[in-house]
Amino acid sequence: MRIVVLGAPGSGKGTQAARLKNELGIAHISTGDLLRGQVAARTPLGLKAREVMEAGRLVSDEIVLGMLEERVSQPDASKGFILDGYPRNVAQCVALEALLARIGQPLDVAILLHVPEEMLVARLAGRAAAEGRTDDNPETVRQRLHVYEQQTAPVAEHFREIDALVEVDGVGPFDEVYARILRAIEHNG
Numbered sequence: 001m002r003i004v005v006l007g008a009p010g011s012g013k014g015t016q017a018a019r020l021k022n023e024l025g026i027a028h029i030s031t032g033d034l035l036r037g038q039v040a041a042r043t044p045l046g047l048k049a050r051e052v053m054e055a056g057r058l059v060s061d062e063i064v065l066g067m068l069e070e071r072v073s074q075p076d077a078s079k080g081f082i083l084d085g086y087p088r089n090v091a092q093c094v095a096l097e098a099l100l101a102r103i104g105q106p107l108d109v110a111i112l113l114h115v116p117e118e119m120l121v122a123r124l125a126g127r128a129a130a131e132g133r134t135d136d137n138p139e140t141v142r143q144r145l146h147v148y149e150q151q152t153a154p155v156a157e158h159f160r161e162i163d164a165l166v167e168v169d170g171v172g173p174f175d176e177v178y179a180r181i182l183r184a185i186e187h188n189g
C-alpha cells in the first residue's frame with residue numbers, strides 16, 4: 001500500500017505516520033527526517049540543506065527526489081510506504097507520479113490532516129520548548145506555514161482532482177485522530 005500524508009507543519013503527519021507504519025507493516029518515509037539525518041551526519045548534502053531548513057524554505061527538488069528514490073529502493077519499502085512530507089510542491093507531485101509508475105507501485109490514497117493555524121503554532125511552540133528542533137522558532141514557523149500555503153496546498157488540490165484525496169480532522173487526542181485515519185484508509189485505500 002502507498003499512502004501520502006499531507007498537512008501543514010505541526011498537523012501530526014510524522015506522529016500518525018509512525019503509528020501507521022507499525023499497523024500496516026510498511027515503511028515510513030519522512031523527507032524531513034531523511035534531511036535531518038544528513039544534517040546531523042554533516043554530509044555535503046546536509047551542509048547544503050541545513051541553512052534552507054533553518055530558514056523554513058524548501059530544499060531543492062532535485063536533492064529531495066534523489067534521497068527519495070534511494071529510500072524507496074530499500075527492502076522495507078517493497079511492500080509499500082507512507083510518504084510524510086513529500087510531495088511538497090507541484091513539481092514534486094509530478095516527479096512522484098513518474099517514480100511510482102516506474103517502480104510499479106501506484107498511489108492508494110492521500111490523506112490531508114486539517115488543523116487550525118493557531119493550534120499548529122501552539123504545537124510547534126510546545127515542541128520547540130521540549131525538543132529544541134531548530135526550525136520550530138516563531139519566525140521560521142511563520143515562514144514554513146507560508147510555504148505550505150503557497151506551495152503545498154496546491155498539491156492537495158491535485159490529489160482532490162484525481163479523486164485520491166481524503167480529508168481528516170487532525171484536532172483531538174492522538175488516538176482519535178489515528179482512528180479517523182484508519183477509517184479513511186479502510187474506505188478509500
Ligand code: AP5
Pocket residue numbers: 007008009010011012013014015016031032033035052053054056057058059060061064084085086087088092123124126127135144170171172173174177
Ligand atoms: P518536515 O520534517 O517534513 O516538517 P513539517 O512538514 O514542517 O512537519 P512537522 O514535522 O513540523 O510536523 P508534522 O505534521 O509531522 O507533525 P508532528 O507529528 O511532528 O520538514 C522540515 C523541513 O525539511 C522543511 O521545512 C523543508 O525545509 C525540508 N523538507 C522536508 N521535506 C521536504 C521536501 N519534500 N521538499 C523540500 N524540502 C523538504 O507533530 C508536531 C507536534 O505536534 C509534536 O510535538 C506532536 O507531539 C504534536 N501533536 C501531533 N499530533 C497531535 C495531537 N493530535 N494533539 C496534540 N499534539 C499533537
